[in-house]
Amino acid sequence: MxxxxxxxxxxxxxxxxxxxxxxxxxxSFVVAGIANTLLFTFFDPSELMACRGGQGPSLTxxxxxxxxxxxxxxxxxxxxxxxxxxxxxxxxxxxT
Amino acid sequence: xxxxxxKSGQVxxxxxxxxxxxxxxxxxxxxxxxxxxxxxxxxxALLGPYYLLPxxxxxxxxxxxxxxxxxxxxxxxxxxxxxxxxxxxVLLIIAALSLFFFTALAGRLWCGYACPQTVWxxxxxxxxxxxxxxxxxxxxxxxxxWTSQKAMRKFTKHAIWILFSLWTGxxxxxxxxxxxxxxxxxxxxxxxxxxxxxxxxxSFATYGxxxxxxEQVCLYMCPYARFQSAMFDKDTLIISYDEKxxxxxxxxxxxxxxxxxxxxxxxxxxQCVQVCPTGIDIRNGLQYECIGCAACIDICDQVMxxxxxxxxxxxxxTEHAMKGNKTHILRPRxxxxxxxxxxxxxxxxxxxxxxxPLELDVIRDRNALYRENGDGQIENVYTLKVINxxxxxxxxxxxxxxxxxxxxxxxxxxxxxxxxxxxxxVELATDPENIxxxxxxxxxxxxxxxxxxxxxxxxxRFLGPRKD
Numbered sequence: 135m136x137x138x139x140x141x142x143x144x145x146x147x148x149x150x151x152x153x154x155x156x157x158x159x160x161x162s163f164v165v166a167g168i169a170n171t172l173l174f175t176f177f178d179p180s181e182l183m184a185c186r187g188g189q190g191p192s193l194t195x196x197x198x199x200x201x202x203x204x205x206x207x208x209x210x211x212x213x214x215x216x217x218x219x220x221x222x223x224x225x226x227x228x229x230t
Numbered sequence: 231x232x233x234x235x236x237k238s239g240q241v242x243x244x245x246x247x248x249x250x251x252x253x254x255x256x257x258x259x260x261x262x263x264x265x266x267x268x269x270x271x272x273x274x275a276l277l278g279p280y281y282l283l284p285x286x287x288x289x290x291x292x293x294x295x296x297x298x299x300x301x302x303x304x305x306x307x308x309x310x311x312x313x314x315x316x317x318x319x320v321l322l323i324i325a326a327l328s329l330f331f332f333t334a335l336a337g338r339l340w341c342g343y344a345c346p347q348t349v350w351x352x353x354x355x356x357x358x359x360x361x362x363x364x365x366x367x368x369x370x371x372x373x374x375x376w377t378s379q380k381a382m383r384k385f386t387k388h389a390i391w392i393l394f395s396l397w398t399g400x401x402x403x404x405x406x407x408x409x410x411x412x413x414x415x416x417x418x419x420x421x422x423x424x425x426x427x428x429x430x431x432x433s434f435a436t437y438g439x440x441x442x443x444x445e446q447v448c449l450y451m452c453p454y455a456r457f458q459s460a461m462f463d464k465d466t467l468i469i470s471y472d473e474k475x476x477x478x479x480x481x482x483x484x485x486x487x488x489x490x491x492x493x494x495x496x497x498x499x500x501q502c503v504q505v506c507p508t509g510i511d512i513r514n515g516l517q518y519e520c521i522g523c524a525a526c527i528d529i530c531d532q533v534m535x536x537x538x539x540x541x542x543x544x545x546x547x548t549e550h551a552m553k554g555n556k557t558h559i560l561r562p563r564x565x566x567x568x569x570x571x572x573x574x575x576x577x578x579x580x581x582x583x584x585x586x587p588l589e590l591d592v593i594r595d596r597n598a599l600y601r602e603n604g605d606g607q608i609e610n611v612y613t614l615k616v617i618n619x620x621x622x623x624x625x626x627x628x629x630x631x632x633x634x635x636x637x638x639x640x641x642x643x644x645x646x647x648x649x650x651x652x653x654x655x656v657e658l659a660t661d662p663e664n665i666x667x668x669x670x671x672x673x674x675x676x677x678x679x680x681x682x683x684x685x686x687x688x689x690x691r692f693l694g695p696r697k698d
Contacts, residue, residue, distance in 0.1 A: 152446045153450035156443075156446070156450045157450065160451045174312075175315050192299070194298065194407075194424045194425070198424050
């Protein structure tokens with residue numbers, strides 16, 4: 135009876151692979167988009183390029199790379215959150 | 231992590247534990263009816279403009295173009311600059327408020343008819359049906375052994391999906407890069423690396439979300455689905471199964487009297503489950519998975535009609551109406567949302583209509599508080615930033631007021647090209663007896679020579695010597 139209950143509980147706690155991946159990549163994608171928009175609204179990359187002189191990457195490239203840098207950082211944060219949300223007591227109990 | 235190659239990995243005291251809950255593919259059955267027609271209307275009303283707008287020209291430029299490198303957004307006759315960020319913020323607040331307003335009134339209208347996920351999935355489902363046949367044929371095809379015919383059908387479906395996705399991705403990038411030039415460079419295989427990347431990225435997102443993920447986007451990725459209950463109340467329009475009328479459910483022959491059999495009106499044909507794009511049973515009550523597409527209403531009405539029963543066993547209704555109470559459409563929440571929405575909308579329209587595409591920023595020279603010039607006058611130095619947000623260049627005249635005998639030296643007028651910022655250094659001077667305090671407020675005025683409506687003011691401080 136108890137075993138059955140535990141299995142039931144495990145099933146309820148389980149999330150789909152899709153949900154697991156989406157919960158890392160999706161919120162980070164949205165936040166990266168917002169961060170990128172805010173950054174480049176108040177900061178014009180062409181001004182920095184003018185200071186540096188010479189031919190730099192195109193503005194589209196800078197905007198794109200800005201977005202992916204943000205996404206990498208925010209995804210890392212989402213992943214860490216997801217990782218630490220895992221119940222550690224459960225894992226320890228299983229290991230022993 | 232997963233140690234074995236299969237999805238079901240860890241063996242725990244004889245039990246195989248699945249690491250991930252398995253997703254069962256949902257094959258939504260095709261449905262016709264009023265709400266299905268509304269949804270198709272939604273598809274055309276939303277995707278039509280999406281695919282066509284960038285091709286439309288307006289005053290010699292693309293009607294809608296978000297020129298990121300040029301840092302300006304063209305929307306028909308209007309041009310927005312980063313300085314107009316305020317409008318974007320207000321627009322987002324309006325979008326959020328409309329969502330609250332319509333959700334409180336009529337539930338998940340957005341999800342059922344207007345969400346891009348619904349709209350594009352609808353197109354993908356249509357393609358799938360054209361290639362693989364109806365629900366039963368699709369299930370049979372997926373269960374059958376791999377044959378050349380099955381491979382051909384699957385290949386055709388994915389090929390059409392991918393082509394449609396590529397067109398979608400191309401159109402998306404066409405909002406950021408002039409679409410006619412982009413089309414030319416696509417046809418000659420000469421698109422830039424980032425354009426190519428973004429076309430593929432958006433295509434992949436369309437293909438993945440509308441082709442594969444479908445209802446999972448609504449279930450796992452959509453924040454709205456999770457917090458919608460906060461906007462619901464007992465007077466909100468929801469799709470509901472009339473339990474009192476339907477139960478006890480059960481199959482019966484046509485023409486049989488349900489009362490005699492001790493049955494309700496639900497014939498338990500499970501069609502409402504089969505048409506559901508998120509695979510739920512509406513008869514279990516309101517669930518967060520329900521996107522309010524009303525497919526179950528359409529199909530149930532048809533079944534009721536066939537059985538000769540009254541329509542509306544599943545229908546749009548409210549919790550109050552279900553309990554036999556009166557539904558209040560006008561209630562504090564709706565009135566408040568509506569008023570806020572109206573205020574913000576009219577404010578935005580007014581503000582855009584009376585927008586002066588000119589900005590003036592004044593920065594006082596920080597090196598010296600003031601200086602005395604050769605004529606014995608007290609002089610302050612300022613840097614003026616003139617931003618011309620109009621579509622054409624203008625000559626602007628600059629004046630200053632606020633102190634008696636104030637004279638402006640340096641540049642008195644300037645030509646600023648469209649969309650450019652011009653920095654200029656000016657000096658203001660006046661006799662010491664005209665300066666009443668250490669710090670005095672003055673005002674700069676800028677006026678376009680060719681257009682009386684184009685003017686802007688900016689305040690600054692004029693510093694003078696201490697009077698003992």
